[in-house]
Amino acid sequence: MKEVAELLNAMRAAGVISEYALFGAIAQMRYTEPVATLDADVLVAMPSPQGLDVLRPIYEFCAARGFRPEGEAVRIGEWPVQFIPVFSPLTEEALYKAETADFEGVPLRVVGADYLVVIALGVGRAKDLARILELLESASVGRDQVARLAARHGLTEAWRRFEARFFNE
Amino acid sequence: MSDTLKLLERQATWQKCRVALTWAEKVRMAEAVRDSVAQLRRAPPLADSGVSARGHHPTKLPRQGSQT
Numbered sequence: 534m535k536e537v538a539e540l541l542n543a544m545r546a547a548g549v550i551s552e553y554a555l556f557g558a559i560a561q562m563r564y565t566e567p568v569a570t571l572d573a574d575v576l577v578a579m580p581s582p583q584g585l586d587v588l589r590p591i592y593e594f595c596a597a598r599g600f601r602p603e604g605e606a607v608r609i610g611e612w613p614v615q616f617i618p619v620f621s622p623l624t625e626e627a628l629y630k631a632e633t634a635d636f637e638g639v640p641l642r643v644v645g646a647d648y649l650v651v652i653a654l655g656v657g658r659a660k661d662l663a664r665i666l667e668l669l670e671s672a673s674v675g676r677d678q679v680a681r682l683a684a685r686h687g688l689t690e691a692w693r694r695f696e697a698r699f700f701n702e
Numbered sequence: 703m704s705d706t707l708k709l710l711e712r713q714a715t716w717q718k719c720r721v722a723l724t725w726a727e728k729v730r731m732a733e734a735v736r737d738s739v740a741q742l743r744r745a746p747p748l749a750d751s752g753v754s755a756r757g758h759h760p761t762k763l764p765r766q767g768s769q770t
Contacts, residue, residue, distance in 0.1 A: 534726070534729045534733075535726075559729060559732070562725060562728040562732065563725045563728075565721060566717060566720045566721050566728070567720060567728040567729075567731040567732050568732065569732065569736070569739045570732055570739075571736060571739060571740055571743075611733050611736075612733070634725065636725065636729075671721065
């Protein structure tokens with residue numbers, strides 16, 4: 534993961550991406566127990582996001598350094614990394630408000646717990662619901678905080694359903 | 703019963719220890735199990751080998767497509 538962090542920082546410094554932040558299971562693990570995951574998910578903002586092949590500059594940057602595509606990801610060291618362009622106002626906000634963590638001496642931007650919860654709420658698969666429960670249990674984010682953020686992004690009803698299902702409210 | 707409760711307490715304590723690991727250590731643990739998880743997800747359902755997942759009554763179910 535240190536190699537991933539170094540590459541992402543280099544990519545941003547070179548202007549290939551304007552910003553990045555890890556999210557998904559790897560980000561979740563900052564707050565919870567380790568969880569099984571097959572790849573690392575990275576939100577990215579591109580300087581010029583037009584065109585059909587938005588991720589092409591990223592793939593070219595990686596290829597020039599010997600990192601090759603592997604399915605829908607790029608293998609960087611131990612991890613297949615999936616680059617996901619911001620796809621909603623919520624993910625864009627999550628990206629720019631991400632925290633800079635330290636990963637073995639290398640700065641690595643990571644989406645915060647509150648945004649991880651609300652992004653998972655918006656996606657809504659079984660594993661996303663499990664992620665929400667784990668993050669809430671870790672006390673890294675509170676239910677009031679989630680409710681406010683969900684409301685700002687039109688997810689009040691989804692949050693209400695989640696609370697009714699898992700907290701009998 | 704008390705043995706079971708003690709076991710559950712020990713397990714809960716161990717789980718809390720894992721939460722307290724550094725992020726880098728947790729990521730290394732995820733790395734260590736990733737290939738095994740991928741193999742398990744690629745493996746055919748147990749029913750394909752004629753063995754029931756419940757173990758008591760082996761059944762042969764229709765083959766299903768692989769899941770991702």
